[in-house]
Amino acid sequence: MEADEPIVYQALNIKRHREVVEELLKKSKAYYAFETPEELEAKRKEAASRKVQYKYNRASAELSRETIDKYLSEGKPYAVRFSIPEGRTEFEDIVHGNTVFNNSEIEDFVLMRSDGSPVFQIAVVVDDHDMKISHVIRGDDHLSNTPKQILLYRAMGWEVPQFAHLPMLLDEQKKKLSKRRNPVAVEDYKSKGYLSEALFNFLTLLGFAPEDNREIVSKNDLIRMFTFERVNKKSAVFDMKKLDWINSEYIKSADENMIANLVKEKLEDMKLTNESVNLQYVKNVVSLMKERVSTINDFTEFGKYFFEEPSKFDDKGLVKHWNPQIKPVFADYF
Incomplete structure (x- = not known):
């Protein structure tokens, strides 16, 4: 499959990300957080010693305007955190259906680090909005990121895209497929002698079943037949024997x-x-x-x-x- 527009590199879009962070500050949807890394680490250790989950206590959100201006004029380092509103965040995931998160369980996450670098959450939202992305399709390990990103869209008054979270791929030991343990780059499989058409066929059928249950299906047919309604919620196992068989069938024909x-x-x-x-x-x-x-x-x-x-x-x-x-x-x- 070929991309229908140029690749956008987040690292080249930092100026735009910072502009949106500044806008969120002006809207009072975000705030300066002056805690040092050492202070935050001490609080995490203290929570661990009490065997409770650490959650940022919003101390900087309670600072007066006078104190904030004083710290800024002194050049005190700061991060910028998003202010989570009360209530809950609900959305309709194309694969998982109706999904609800209580906002009280989400901490005020960092938007920009003290060195001025934007974090993942703000970068993906800004880039997707600017690129007019209508559907965000990704692994279900990102499901917990979705309420944070939806809240960012809403805070900026932007249209929220549709989300579809696909099942994760597991290795043959039923562990999450990891580039540290498993070959995951396409070039790895090319060097091992797998045909691109066979790999496309194999990967598409992980978590998806065509109506006629065929296992050898051309790329064009797979694209035509694909529907989210037939995507499984359960994680699929990356079965090398199955890949070998599919590849052998492609070689024969x-x-x-x-x-x-x-x-x-x-x-x-x-x-x-x-x-x-x-x-x-x-x-x-x-x-x-x-x-x-x-x-x-x-x-x-x-x-x-x-x-x-x-x-x-x-x-x-x-x-x-x-x-x-x-x-x-x-x-x-x-």
Whole structure:
């Protein structure tokens, strides 16, 4: 899938984020917070010692205007916090349905750090608003961020987008898929020999089931068939065996010239190409092996003997298994 507009980098939009923070201060929807990191850490430790959950006590929100002006004139460092209103925040999540958060359970979160850098919550809201994003579609680990962001939209008088929180992906140990433990970059799977169409097919079916329950579905059909009503709330397991099977099906049905070119690229990386190992030769190998492999790498791993002279021969094995009738078959292919 291709993006239909330029990529926006948050780091290049800091000036705009700060402008919105200033506007929230003017609207009295946010306030200066003068506590030092050391003071906040001491309060967290004190809460932990009492085995209670720490929540910012809004001390800076109670400061008088005179005190605030004094601290600012003295150059006292400050962060900016959002002032959570009373009541509750309710929204209709496209996947999870009606969702309600009590505002009393949400602390006055930081909008801008003492070094002037905006935090995630304000940056995503400003950028999404400016880009006219209508639907925010993301993992359900962000569900708890949603009430904070909705409150920011409302504080600015902006239209709130629709939210859809998809189930998280779990690894085969049923733990959250993590880039620290699992390969999660698309390039990782490309280097392992997975086809982009197969990976797209596999990922789309994690947490989503087409009406006809097909498992091999083209990209265009998946886009046409996709509907949030068929997205599961339960987290899906990233099953490598399933990915291998889907990839093998795509290899079987793919154009042999395309597969041969991918295999040849791998061989060139492995320095296993020469005058005899040309594209037609590789295509012949692909024709022989494509029904029995799961990835592009399997051609070079399990079929390496097609491309590399053996360092030694098993003379006894050759004599035992050689059949003169096989010779014409080899001649036809090679």
